[in-house]
Amino acid sequence: MSVESQYIGNELELFSHAKNWKAYWGNKVVPFLGEHVLEVGAGLGTNTNDLLSLKPSISQWVCLEPDAKLSSKIHSNIDEKYHSKLSVETSYLADYKPDVKFDSILYIDVIEHIDNDASEINLAKTFLKEGGYLIILVPAHNFLFSDFDKAIGHFRRYNKKMLKTSVGDDLKLHRLLYMDAVGMCASMVNKLFLKQSYPTIKQIKFWDNYIVKTSIIGDPILGHQLGKSLLGIWKK
Numbered sequence: 280m281s282v283e284s285q286y287i288g289n290e291l292e293l294f295s296h297a298k299n300w301k302a303y304w305g306n307k308v309v310p311f312l313g314e315h316v317l318e319v320g321a322g323l324g325t326n327t328n329d330l331l332s333l334k335p336s337i338s339q340w341v342c343l344e345p346d347a348k349l350s351s352k353i354h355s356n357i358d359e360k361y362h363s364k365l366s367v368e369t370s371y372l373a374d375y376k377p378d379v380k381f382d383s384i385l386y387i388d389v390i391e392h393i394d395n396d397a398s399e400i401n402l403a404k405t406f407l408k409e410g411g412y413l414i415i416l417v418p419a420h421n422f423l424f425s426d427f428d429k430a431i432g433h434f435r436r437y438n439k440k441m442l443k444t445s446v447g448d449d450l451k452l453h454r455l456l457y458m459d460a461v462g463m464c465a466s467m468v469n470k471l472f473l474k475q476s477y478p479t480i481k482q483i484k485f486w487d488n489y490i491v492k493t494s495i496i497g498d499p500i501l502g503h504q505l506g507k508s509l510l511g512i513w514k515k
Contacts, residue, residue, distance in 0.1 A: 291349070293480055295325040295356075297487040303495055304416055304458060304510055305333050311412040311453075311512055313382020314338045319372050319403065320345075320389035324353030331361045342367045343375055372402055380408040386415045391433045396445045404450065407515045413450060417442060419457055419509040425470045427477060442511050450513035457506030459494040462486060466507045 294300075305326075312334055321327055321342035331337060342365065344350035350369040357365055368375060384403050390396045403413060418428070418436045428436065435441070439455055446452075457463075465486065469478075478486075498506065 291322045291325070293478065293483050295323065296480060296483055297491070298329075299487045299491045299495075300459070301326065301329045302333075303491060304508070305330055307454075307456070307510060308385070308414050308416075308512065309333045311383055311414060312337060313408075313411065315379060315382045315408075316340045316385065317343065317377070317381040317383070317406060318385045318387070319343045320386060320392070321353060321367075322349055324356040324367075326385075326387050327353065327365070328357045328361070331364070332358070335361070337364060339366070340364050341377070341381075343370055343372060345369065345371045372399060372406075377406060381406055381411060382408055383412045383414055386413075386417075388416055388418070390415060390445070391417050391428075391435055391437070392431075394434055396434075397447070400446055404515065409515055411515050412453070413446065413511075413513045413515070415442065415446070415511045415513075417509050417511075419507055420463070423463065423466045423470055423507060425466070427469070430477060437509050439509065442509060446511065446513055450515055452511070453514050454510070454512040456498075456503040456510045458498055458503065458508045458510055459491060460497055460501055460505040460507075461490045461494045463505055463507040465490055 309330065314337060316337055316339065318327055318340065321344045324342060327340060327342055331340060342353050344353065347369045350367055353367045354362065384407055390399060393399045407413060418433065420438060421436045424436050443452065
């Protein structure tokens with residue numbers, strides 16, 4: 280058994296209700312998943328289930344989650360029809376010893392929790408097949424860093440230059456997009472005025488049902504140059 284940890288945040292259940300947001304970024308990453316997927320920091324498995332539902336043809340999905348309390352709940356959050364494809368490991372990436380390489384490796388709102396993010400990413404590259412994809416979603420812009428970021432253990436938020444530096448130049452950048460421009464404005468309001476450490480479920484549903492839907496229309500018009508999240512996809 281590898282070293283385990285305990286995740287300090289409790290926002291994962293809240294954001295499991297953000298179905299429009301998950302479908303928004305999910306549809307952008309699905310074409311690059313391939314057949315064998317490694318998800319690092321899988322949390323409760325809600326992203327896993329949503330992505331499997333978007334691409335049920337995936338043959339193997341490995342969830343890596345170092346918090347035993349979280350990893351123990353993953354199977355219960357995954358539709359039973361996907362259980363035969365699913366493997367859950369309570370482990371850090373540094374302690375994981377796979378016997379295969381993967382078509383894609385995902386970090387969905389994870390590397391901002393890792394102090395030495397570049398070291399983590401360099402290790403992840405060794406688990407990728409040639410032609411495989413590294414997919415990273417992170418919160419954007421340090422000027423938005425708030426009490427909420429502190430409460431859930433973020434070390435930083437990212438701009439494009441920071442994320443490219445952390446990944447390095449040995450992978451080919453395929454896509455780098457800011458997402459949720461309207462949500463960025465809402466985050467600024469929270470930082471300057473509301474100063475909430477945690478959103479309420481009512482706020483999450485309002486953001487997901489109205490703000491995200493507006494951003495889905497507005498982001499392409501703005502050329503994905505603004506947003507509260509940043510999505511990067513690199514090819515090995």
